[in-house]
Amino acid sequence: MQKVNLEQALGQIGAHWRPHIVADFNDCKVQLSKFEGDFVWHKHEDTDDFFLVLHGRMLLDLPDETVVLEPGELIVVPRGVEHRPRAVSGEVHVLNLEHAGTVNTGDAEDAGALTAPEQRL
Amino acid sequence: MQKVNLEQALGQIGAHWRPHIVADFNDCKVQLSKFEGDFVWHKHEDTDDFFLVLHGRMLLDLPDETVVLEPGELIVVPRGVEHRPRAVSGEVHVLNLEHAGTVNTGDAEDAGALTAPEQRL
Numbered sequence: 001m002q003k004v005n006l007e008q009a010l011g012q013i014g015a016h017w018r019p020h021i022v023a024d025f026n027d028c029k030v031q032l033s034k035f036e037g038d039f040v041w042h043k044h045e046d047t048d049d050f051f052l053v054l055h056g057r058m059l060l061d062l063p064d065e066t067v068v069l070e071p072g073e074l075i076v077v078p079r080g081v082e083h084r085p086r087a088v089s090g091e092v093h094v095l096n097l098e099h100a101g102t103v104n105t106g107d108a109e110d111a112g113a114l115t116a117p118e119q120r121l
Numbered sequence: 122m123q124k125v126n127l128e129q130a131l132g133q134i135g136a137h138w139r140p141h142i143v144a145d146f147n148d149c150k151v152q153l154s155k156f157e158g159d160f161v162w163h164k165h166e167d168t169d170d171f172f173l174v175l176h177g178r179m180l181l182d183l184p185d186e187t188v189v190l191e192p193g194e195l196i197v198v199p200r201g202v203e204h205r206p207r208a209v210s211g212e213v214h215v216l217n218l219e220h221a222g223t224v225n226t227g228d229a230e231d232a233g234a235l236t237a238p239e240q241r242l
Contacts, residue, residue, distance in 0.1 A: 003188055003196040023197045025171045025218060028147065030197070050146045052173075052216075054193075067124055072175075074216075075124040076144045076151070095173075095195075097146060097218070 006032065006054060009121055010093050017114050019096060019104055020121040031096045032121070035087040040114055042082070042106035047099035049077040051085070056092035060085055127153065127175060130242055131214050138235050140217060140225055141242040152217045153242070156208040161235055163203070163227035168220035170198040172206070177213035181206055 004022045009032050013020055017039060019031040028047075035058065051060070052074040060067045060075060061084040067075060077083045085094075101118070105111035125143045130153050134141055138160060140152040149168075156179065172181070173195040181188045181196060182205040188196060198204045206215075222239070226232035 001183065001196065001199065001202070003190055003194050005191075006193045006195065023171075023195065024169075025197045026149065026169050026220065030171070030195070048145075048147050050144075050151070062122070069124055070126075072127045073124050074127065074144065074151070075122065076146045078122065081122070099147065 004030075006095065010034070010054070012121055016091075017104070018116045018119070020119055022121050024100070025097065027099055028097050029100045029102075029118070031098075033094045033096060035085055035092040035094060036090070037087060039085045040105055040108040040111050041084045042108035042111070043080055044098065044102055044106045045080055047102050048079050049083070050097040051075055051077070052095040054093040054095055056087060056090050058085060058087055058092045058094065125151075127216065131155070131175070133242055137212070138225070139237045139240070141240055143242050145221070146218065148220055149218050150221045150223075150239075152219075154215045154217060156206055156213040156215060157211075158208060160206045161226055161229040161232050162205045163229035163232070164201055165219065165223055165227045166201055168223050169200050170204070171218040172196055172198070173216040175214040175216055177208060177211050179206060179208055179213045179215065 016036040019033040023030040058069040137157040140154040144151040179190040
């Protein structure tokens with residue numbers, strides 16, 4: 001059982017859209033990511049998706065609106081809901097929780113290189 | 122689905138050791154709390170306990186050590202592990218996740234008034 005310093009951990013992450021697992025919580029993974037640009041529209045049928053913005057401004061496209069998330073703001077996307085994270089005004093750092101084993105691009109068929117392997121920091 | 126601004130939400134919490142649910146994530150509750158002084162030793166047999174410190178310095182007593190957590194640091198206490206959060210140098214603000222229905226004082230028999238009802242902000 002070790003504590004995680006978010007700033008130090010983020011300093012070890014380079015690539016964008018590559019979540020890194022920093023802790024395990026129940027049946028979920030606790031991840032840190034850096035976002036820049038647009039992700040793909042996708043959904044996860046088997047897990048809610050928890051986002052807490054640590055740095056930068058994240059846009060979260062949802063079926064009927066776009067939510068703007070600043071540092072210190074969190075949102076939970078319920079399972080089955082289409083969403084698309086975006087970072088259009090500089091890099092965004094995010095703490096994210098979802099079930100272990102969840103693929104970051106969910107059901108997206110056009111995910112291409114955005115689909116990341118599960119990796120641990 | 123609404124975002125939560127942590128600072129604004131914490132502004133609505135007065136009492137110490139009274140977690141307030143601000144969101145639901147899978148089978149867990151996402152809570153904000155303010156700590157001051159000592160909590161009781163306890164454990165949760167059915168859930169891990171996720172703590173992210175947002176403000177102040179939190180001490181987390183564990184069976185063999187005391188972990189010092191500063192703002193921007195998180196730790197997950199595995200289920201079944203005895204622990205005691207403390208705030209000895211001013212108020213501490215914490216984001217905490219655990220299974221919905223979990224009692225904040227766990228198995229502690231001497232919890233007294235520290236046992237809080239589940240409440241939503």
